[in-house]
Amino acid sequence: MSSPSFSYGESVLSHLEKVQQLPVEVQADIAMRVDSYIKLAKATKDEIFLERLAFRAVEEQAKAIGQGVNTMDPRWAAPALAEAWCYATMSLSKGYLDRMHAEAIIAAIETFASRRF
Secondary structure (H helix, E strand, O other): OOOHHHHHHHHHHHHHHHHOOOOHHHHHHHHHHHHHHHHHHHHHOOHHHHHHHHHHHHHHHHHHHHOOOOOOOHHHHHHHHHHHHHHHHHHHHHOOOOHHHHHHHHHHHHHHHHOOO
């Protein structure tokens, strides 16, 4: 049986792989949205703000679901990846995920978000 960290990490990375198969313009939109979350979080370096940012991402996902979008739509995919990045980042200090999985998620999402299409 796999650990919760492994399962969560695999789920996030699998979703990111699917996003990376989308048309370039859709990937660019998602990357830009995720990058804005990451820049905000890094600028403040405040864990409480990071938690609020993650909550905001969850709210955006819920709003997108209410609009009937699918998981590859930028309105859902971007906040989902941003939430995963926030959660993994918080995990480094709070231990929600093991360090190896948290770092893998952070690195993969930051690499995607920093790409220039």
